[in-house]
Amino acid sequence: MRKKIVAGNWKMNNTLEEGLKLTSEIVNMVNDEVNDDVTVVLAPPFIHLTSVKNSINGAEKIYLSAQNCNEHPSGAYTGEVSAAMLNSIGVGYVILGHSERREYFSETNAELAKKVDAALEHNLTPIFCCGESQAIRENGDFVSFVCSQIKESLFHLSESDFSKVVIAYEPIWAIGTGLTASSEQAQEMHASLRTYIADQYGSEVADNTSILYGGSAKPGNAPELFACPDVDGGLIGGASLKSRDFVDIIKSY
Numbered sequence: 001m002r003k004k005i006v007a008g009n010w011k012m013n014n015t016l017e018e019g020l021k022l023t024s025e026i027v028n029m030v031n032d033e034v035n036d037d038v039t040v041v042l043a044p045p046f047i048h049l050t051s052v053k054n055s056i057n058g059a060e061k062i063y064l065s066a067q068n069c070n071e072h073p074s075g076a077y078t079g080e081v082s083a084a085m086l087n088s089i090g091v092g093y094v095i096l097g098h099s100e101r102r103e104y105f106s107e108t109n110a111e112l113a114k115k116v117d118a119a120l121e122h123n124l125t126p127i128f129c130c131g132e133s134q135a136i137r138e139n140g141d142f143v144s145f146v147c148s149q150i151k152e153s154l155f156h157l158s159e160s161d162f163s164k165v166v167i168a169y170e171p172i173w174a175i176g177t178g179l180t181a182s183s184e185q186a187q188e189m190h191a192s193l194r195t196y197i198a199d200q201y202g203s204e205v206a207d208n209t210s211i212l213y214g215g216s217a218k219p220g221n222a223p224e225l226f227a228c229p230d231v232d233g234g235l236i237g238g239a240s241l242k243s244r245d246f247v248d249i250i251k252s253y
């Protein structure tokens, strides 16, 4: 059975004080209101990871994610953070290939393949982001474009390593724009990705792969998205910065 996951990507937001307030609100609401079958993941900025970890300590359903890691094991990479460092402070997940990193930091599918390897080597679960631009959506090649992102960054993995990866489909035209993929658009892409994964790794692996949706998800549209048979949760940006909205999204599963 694949996991249901709702992850909050805080991006470059919140002072430490604000981040800890948000964490404690989420922890309290999740403990009181959320049933056990949804895994909740919080992805604060690197600098707040340890403090947020201390603040969620004891909340069994809540896990910690970084928003990126470097592909190298260690060395002269000023400003970077390795997968081993994240593992050493108790981080369990890492978001890789977010469209903002692809766009503003020129991350390529080949570089992301190395980051995925580094993450897996240090027992981090990659949340691998993929998704098409508005132009690609309009020209109709969106399924093959997203499949090629997955092929180039993930299909070198062994079956057992691929089974540890979580995929987040995030159409770029829906991220932070207020435009959301319709449930039909999300289901079409998620089902196509699952078939593509089944062709490479077999249907058991594909059936067990969690494929999250991301892109302007809110309490109002999450129930419809999460009702799609191939949508296994969400990667939430803006709405994850408001505890009530984030927990309502989790609860709508």
Ligand code: PEP
Binding pocket: 009, 170, 174, 175, 176, 177, 214, 215, 216, 217, 235, 236, 237, 238, 239
């Ligand atoms: C994201 O950045 O991963 C995201 C889904 O953002 P938003 O929910 O704000 O569209």
